[in-house]
Amino acid sequence: MSLAIRELEKTYAGDSEGIDGFLAEHSFPLQEGTTTTFVYRGEAEEVHLLHWIFGLESTLAFTKLGDSDLWYLVMELPELSRVEYKLDVVRDGEHKWIRDPLNPLLAHDPFGANSVYQGVGYETPEWTVPDEEARVGDLEEIAFRSEAFGEERTVQVYLPARYRKNRRYPVLIVHDGSDYLRYAGLKTVLDNLIFRLEIPELLVAMTDSADRFGEYTSNPNHDRFIAQEVPAELERRFPIDPDPSAWGLMGASLGAVATLSAAWRNPGRFGKLLMQSGSFVFTDIGDRNWRGPQWDGVVGLMNAFREAPGRPAERLFVSCGIYESLIYENRSLVPILQATGMDLRYVEARDGHNWENWRDRLRVGLSWLFPGPLWMVYE
Template sequence: MSAPRAIDTLKAGPHTTEAVDAFLAAHKFPLVEGPAITFIYRGVAEAVHLKHWVFGLPSSQSLERVEGTNLWYLTLELPAASRVEYKLEVVRGGHGEWMQDPLNPAQARDPFGANSVAHGEGYSVPAWSHHDPESRPGKMDELIVEGRTFGRRSVGLYIPARFRRTRRYPLLIVHDGHDYMSYASLGPILDNLMHRLEIPEVIVCLTSSPDRLAEYANDLRHAIWLTDELVPTLEKALPLDPRPQARCLMGASFGAVAALSTAWRRPGFYGRLLLQSGSFAFTDIGQRNHRGPLFDPVVRFMNEFRARPVAVAERVFVSCGMYESLIYENRSLVPMLRGTGMDVRFVEARDGHNWENWRDRLREGLSWLFPGPFLMVYE
């Protein structure tokens, strides 16, 4: 017989302030007990709801109050190694206020703010995503690209710590690159993977768009800007290896659509693609996907690609969270990509559509697309 859950013990005991205090002092929250995870809120409220973005579960679930106390709780079964971002909605005076979980210090930031994070049993933030004092940090720089398509645009550059002009470097172009740096620890990850010899030294170009939903949705202008304006500018300024296998386009969500569609417009120019939680919406009949008009150009592109799939790169790494609705589109795309002869690796994670999911897949993706010299080095 398994041990009773802590919340059940509390419910069974005296419902006093002291008992609640002791319960809160004795545990970390949310409380993970095997596959069970218990969310707790303490405070006066009319109702408390758990708000999360796990596709497949109701997005709002009510917490129950422990009778005679102001302690609210909800226990969910969460598969091992899961990672869930959430907020609590506390209803007072008929008005719901969304907030981070006051009892949980773990947070994930994104461009819209921050969410609380719950880790299922067996999940831990990867060590290689933390700053390692032994890894020499790359140098950040900025480059102005003067182009006919979008005029003057600035891109960020990550230059590896041991950069030498006499060497030729692979190029990784990252859509929403500045967000990857801010929310997905891209900088320390690059430092660490190079230090551990898991990827070669690469030059990374960080792009950001002022109108990403339009430009990333199979926009011809974006493809021209990347391939005919940005890459030649970078190749003039930096010692880059000009071979397709040394060029990678990367992006998440709409950024992944931008990466795939740009490569599709110039097959063979980019030898590597890293596509995370791509918004690869399509229809089997009709032109309008349930996701709405924003996705119309994506649907047109994906329908065309699916009708005549072609090899656009040599290697494609695809990742997606199981807890995001896009898992359907991504699972469906993978066999199609493989059918073209491209070398495709697909990884699923028990996570949602968020930056830390994308962060956690970077080691596997980057080291597969650009294997480092670790296989060559025997000290």
């Protein structure tokens, strides 16, 4: 089957009508099997795709259709791929990064929004959108003084629907909680998974950091805050099961490093760890990673952990996108984690280093760590 853009190439005769018809007949990016055509229409000297897929050139040049103002790029993207991207449009020598004007699908993150390409077979999981049948939990903000940081810190706590003070709950502490709420729909996900009995009713404590590189990269103060101060405050205010097997800790990217750091330095505190796209940068020779000196703290932590991992938890969930450079570090970590005897589930996805990737793995990750009663309960 000939691609639609190839047909247009054949029939284009310098008129804009053919292009108008092509744009009107299709939605973009144009998906024809696993072949995808990205299209931009406008005056430009060059157009590039910025995609953050590790392994491909970071920018891919569009081709101009004859003397028209239509630019296109054809590429193969495997089934189930999900790619966030922007267009780099060069005009009068100036580069301007824009979202794809022909694609309404967006993903948001702390830096703004990207256009999203969803490959064949990918669907936004239905458990990530509000379910009118699900009971809805509450968020409560608590503030307390952290001795580790010498200042007041706030933590948002998710209380499940039908929360009762006379029960004892498992608890999960989440790094970058506000981002998980805003960009990964964490509250909706929790409401839905609890309603579907896929995870038990649990409390979720969400921390934030204004200095992620300073606090998340093997910082003893942060380890103390996460593994001692937050748990103590939670136990003081809420009915929590004291058994370490009821305690979980999670994070993404540097938040996953902070998760591993706090758990490793406080063995027996957390029974369950969930780490997504961990920035587990390490070296096999020397102590300076190619990514630069700002990673020295992480490299020191990871090299020490890889040398003597111990058994920081009982059950782990690790996920990573295969389109992100960190896939190398995460895959490298898997056999080390397996060798410790911890119960590990490792999942890869055709996605990048972004919040919707982390959102999409929450169901399998949370239900692995905190299995719900759905097999026995029929309400």
